[in-house]
Amino acid sequence: MNAQSEAISSATQEIRLKETARALRRHVLEMAEIVGQGYVGQGLGISDLLAVLYFREMRYDPKNPSWQDRDRFILSTGHYAIGLYAALAEAGIIPLHEIGTYGTDGSRLEMAAPETTPGVEITGGSLGHGLPQSVGMAIGLRYQGRPSRIFNLLSDGECQEGATWEAAMAGAHYKLGNLYAFIDCNNQQADGPPAAIMNIEPLDKKWEAFGWHTQRIDGNDVAAILGALAAARKVEDRPHAIVLDTLMGKGVATFEQREKNHFIRVGAEEWSVARQQLEERAL
Amino acid sequence: MNPKLAKLPPRGVAGNILASDTGAATHIASAPFGHALVRAAENNPRIVGLTADLGKYTDIHLFAEKFPERFFQMGMAEQSLIGCAAGMARAGLIPFATTYCVFATRRAYDFIAIGVALGRANVKIIAGLPGLTTGYGGTHQGIEDLALMCSVPNLTVIDPCDATEIEQAIQAIADYDGPVYMRLLRGQVPVVLDPEHYQFEIGKAKMLTEGGDVAIISTGLMTGRALDAAKALDAEGIRASVLHLSTLKPFDRETVEALIGRVPAVVTAENHMQHGGLASAVADLAVDSGLKIRLRRVGIPDCFCDSGSLPYLVDRYSMGATHIAQAAREALH
Ligand SMILES: Cc1ncc(C[n+]2csc(CCOP(=O)(O)OP(=O)(O)O)c2C)c(N)n1
Numbered sequence: 001m002n003a004q005s006e007a008i009s010s011a012t013q014e015i016r017l018k019e020t021a022r023a024l025r026r027h028v029l030e031m032a033e034i035v036g037q038g039y040v041g042q043g044l045g046i047s048d049l050l051a052v053l054y055f056r057e058m059r060y061d062p063k064n065p066s067w068q069d070r071d072r073f074i075l076s077t078g079h080y081a082i083g084l085y086a087a088l089a090e091a092g093i094i095p096l097h098e099i100g101t102y103g104t105d106g107s108r109l110e111m112a113a114p115e116t117t118p119g120v121e122i123t124g125g126s127l128g129h130g131l132p133q134s135v136g137m138a139i140g141l142r143y144q145g146r147p148s149r150i151f152n153l154l155s156d157g158e159c160q161e162g163a164t165w166e167a168a169m170a171g172a173h174y175k176l177g178n179l180y181a182f183i184d185c186n187n188q189q190a191d192g193p194p195a196a197i198m199n200i201e202p203l204d205k206k207w208e209a210f211g212w213h214t215q216r217i218d219g220n221d222v223a224a225i226l227g228a229l230a231a232a233r234k235v236e237d238r239p240h241a242i243v244l245d246t247l248m249g250k251g252v253a254t255f256e257q258r259e260k261n262h263f264i265r266v267g268a269e270e271w272s273v274a275r276q277q278l279e280e281r282a283l
Numbered sequence: 284m285n286p287k288l289a290k291l292p293p294r295g296v297a298g299n300i301l302a303s304d305t306g307a308a309t310h311i312a313s314a315p316f317g318h319a320l321v322r323a324a325e326n327n328p329r330i331v332g333l334t335a336d337l338g339k340y341t342d343i344h345l346f347a348e349k350f351p352e353r354f355f356q357m358g359m360a361e362q363s364l365i366g367c368a369a370g371m372a373r374a375g376l377i378p379f380a381t382t383y384c385v386f387a388t389r390r391a392y393d394f395i396a397i398g399v400a401l402g403r404a405n406v407k408i409i410a411g412l413p414g415l416t417t418g419y420g421g422t423h424q425g426i427e428d429l430a431l432m433c434s435v436p437n438l439t440v441i442d443p444c445d446a447t448e449i450e451q452a453i454q455a456i457a458d459y460d461g462p463v464y465m466r467l468l469r470g471q472v473p474v475v476l477d478p479e480h481y482q483f484e485i486g487k488a489k490m491l492t493e494g495g496d497v498a499i500i501s502t503g504l505m506t507g508r509a510l511d512a513a514k515a516l517d518a519e520g521i522r523a524s525v526l527h528l529s530t531l532k533p534f535d536r537e538t539v540e541a542l543i544g545r546v547p548a549v550v551t552a553e554n555h556m557q558h559g560g561l562a563s564a565v566a567d568l569a570v571d572s573g574l575k576i577r578l579r580r581v582g583i584p585d586c587f588c589d590s591g592s593l594p595y596l597v598d599r600y601s602m603g604a605t606h607i608a609q610a611a612r613e614a615l616h
Pocket of ligand 1: 079127156190191336
């Protein structure tokens, strides 16, 4: 966050971030069209959070992605890579034109993000790794006196993995105020909605009971995300859980309305409609 | 980049991440595991099904639709999946638990070793995406699961070749009283073995073609490619035996020993790392029985693999029929 952005009125800032979120969604559609299928619903759903994190909250140097004092975004859900690549490209950490290689043989932009790609901190995708590693990073960076913060994105499905809760315990035990966990509740996992697969609710109460400073917000509302981050910054002795209720496919009407699906196939003719719907959506 | 790997230029082909590898197969069967499990369960009310949020992706959804009251969705929680299956077995049921190879063997290893295998709990672990059957990289490709599972005492380990064998093996392991780890080919699965002539038996390797110049010992889907390789070699005047060894453990020492004792060269082919699986078992056997063999291993080298389309991966890691044939030629020289 720099002085200039502080000076901009919050209303202007919100509009800018919404525009950025739309730009990220454009990139997501562009990538998804290359492979004709995939995690477009997740990428669109999480674009608002990524816009706020990468273009307002996080400190990093696009020219030097391994700068020691950077804030770190930890993508636990490797398959959300499509959303992360959109943010990395928009932020200039990877070249914008490279998103045209998404999911193709030999590309660095694999469908599940590998840590060999600049800006990707860990290899996620075997779900349940994100929070334990985030706890370790938060401890390690704090121990070294670094100001960095850790922003971990995990999914509702990952709240079924034991490792997530083992790490949640550790995060509270070590009072990791530099650790933020965003739980993307898009109400979908591989076999269906969590309520039908293995109930995880009430999630906010669970995180609270595990000792985390917990908030639950509309994860597609930029103002709500900004507000939650501001509130979290005031709490220094506990890790922060921000439970995000999001809509899969957010911003593109046909994907929002589609029967929800973890992995969607999209016909070749649907993409131009999708792009148009994205542009027509009011900010 | 690993110097052992073939250098291939990026092809710009969209990675077909979730497709089954049906290759050039002429016959295909849909979801053979799901159908076979339903048939086995019709005759045996003790059979139950479980998954860890991968029902649709391991074909066990067919069982769930047919027997909803006998199906237990455990959520994305593989340790709980295997632990609960062990408990159900101790309560007298025959649980079939599905997930992917990587999640069963990596995340739930302790639960398999102690909860299932140590006390011989009658659990059947059915694990999808073996070796290079998915375009995802290291997180999803089960390249060392056979090594891990073969190291567990009491566990029977099976890598079936095709739809025919999956169907037969499911009935066989349902009838067998003891813990089993079986690799799964899901969705559209090639039919390589003729059900009229092939009969799966736990612990028995089967000779598919006979030839005295070179022995190809293969497991899992590599057997389809081994048969293609044998045909190509035959056209060059090289007569190959193809021994299909789908039960990695217990290992059919007798049949393998008899074969490698009477040919001048041996090739192993497995959809797995070159170490800790089939090739290692053959090499161990040769040493134990004092046989000097010329052995070439077709399998994944000591590395995590890239992501990409399946044909790209097969070429990149030299896992195709042409590579098996080439290994046979090299073994002969
Ligand atoms: C440990 C582990 N188990 C299973 C899987 C297979 N898998 C991939 S995505 C997924 C669904 C997970 O749902 P969620 O994380 O909520 O993601 P979303 O549906 O929102 O994409 C599953 C089960 C995995 N990647 N990792």
